[in-house]
Amino acid sequence: MKINLDLHTHTVYSHGKGTIEENAVSAKEKGLYGIAITDHGFSHPAFGMRRKKVAKMRRECDLAEQKTGVKVLLGIESNIRGRDGTIDVKPSDYENLDVVLAGVHKFIFYKTVGDFGKLLLKNMLHDKFKIKASDKLIKYNTECYVNAVKNNPIDVLTHVGFGCVCDAVEVAKACADYGTLFEISTKKTHLTDEEWQKVIETGVNFVVDSDAHSVDRIGDTALACELFKRVNFPIDRIKNIDGQIPTLRFTEFKQKHGIK
Numbered sequence: 001m002k003i004n005l006d007l008h009t010h011t012v013y014s015h016g017k018g019t020i021e022e023n024a025v026s027a028k029e030k031g032l033y034g035i036a037i038t039d040h041g042f043s044h045p046a047f048g049m050r051r052k053k054v055a056k057m058r059r060e061c062d063l064a065e066q067k068t069g070v071k072v073l074l075g076i077e078s079n080i081r082g083r084d085g086t087i088d089v090k091p092s093d094y095e096n097l098d099v100v101l102a103g104v105h106k107f108i109f110y111k112t113v114g115d116f117g118k119l120l121l122k123n124m125l126h127d128k129f130k131i132k133a134s135d136k137l138i139k140y141n142t143e144c145y146v147n148a149v150k151n152n153p154i155d156v157l158t159h160v161g162f163g164c165v166c167d168a169v170e171v172a173k174a175c176a177d178y179g180t181l182f183e184i185s186t187k188k189t190h191l192t193d194e195e196w197q198k199v200i201e202t203g204v205n206f207v208v209d210s211d212a213h214s215v216d217r218i219g220d221t222a223l224a225c226e227l228f229k230r231v232n233f234p235i236d237r238i239k240n241i242d243g244q245i246p247t248l249r250f251t252e253f254k255q256k257h258g259i260k
Contacts, residue, residue: 010211024064025064028070033070038099038101043108045107058074080104081119085145101156141166169195187220
């Protein structure tokens with residue numbers, strides 16, 4: 001199995017170790033068609049992207065593509081900030097981006113105090129201290145994911161369920177309905193084999209992404225290959241491997257609304 005377009009890579013613009021050009025060079029060496037530079041979202045105070053640097057990132061993506069011949073898309077791994085699905089990408093950001101990913105991350109600027117209490121604190125109690133998640137927390141987390149997909153033109157939902165226990169089937173159904181791809185991360189295990197099987201049954205489409213924070217992991221597939229030995233994924237629904245290039249929801253949204 002080979003990734004053609006790795007849609008989830010990080011650089012020094014968040015807390016990755018490589019530059020945009022170094023990520024592109026690594027992708028070229030590994031025979032990838034392309035990569036997306038998707039550094040962490042604006043609402044992360046410690047290592048999120050900064051809007052004032054987006055123009056510079058765009059120039060570096062263009063230069064890296066010219067030098068390597070690898071397609072280099074500028075994107076973001078935005079943060080889901082609360083129950084209503086708010087992410088830290090605004091419509092005013094759309095013209096500067098090619099790809100929008102979204103996931104749940106810790107220690108960001110949350111939408112409300114209540115979201116801080118649930119999306120961070122209660123999930124940390126479950127994840128770090130193994131306190132059983134209540135039905136209310138699972139429902140809340142699920143609504144965060146589902147509303148993010150409904151209310152934003154998200155291309156890929158990243159590492160669903162990692163540190164944020166949810167009803168993965170309901171999240172996958174929303175992704176299938178709205179054309180958002182469901183990520184199979186090769187950086188972290190985020191669902192059980194049983195959950196993956198139920199997610200597959202929803203008909204959702206997938207991508208395999210490295211979530212690379214170092215250049216050596218660009219295009220990595222090892223964890224996915226191990227997963228595929230245990231769970232029977234429909235390969236034709238994994239839209240960025242073995243010659244496939246995914247149709248991106250955000251691209252279609254921009255075309256529909258005349259955003260360049």
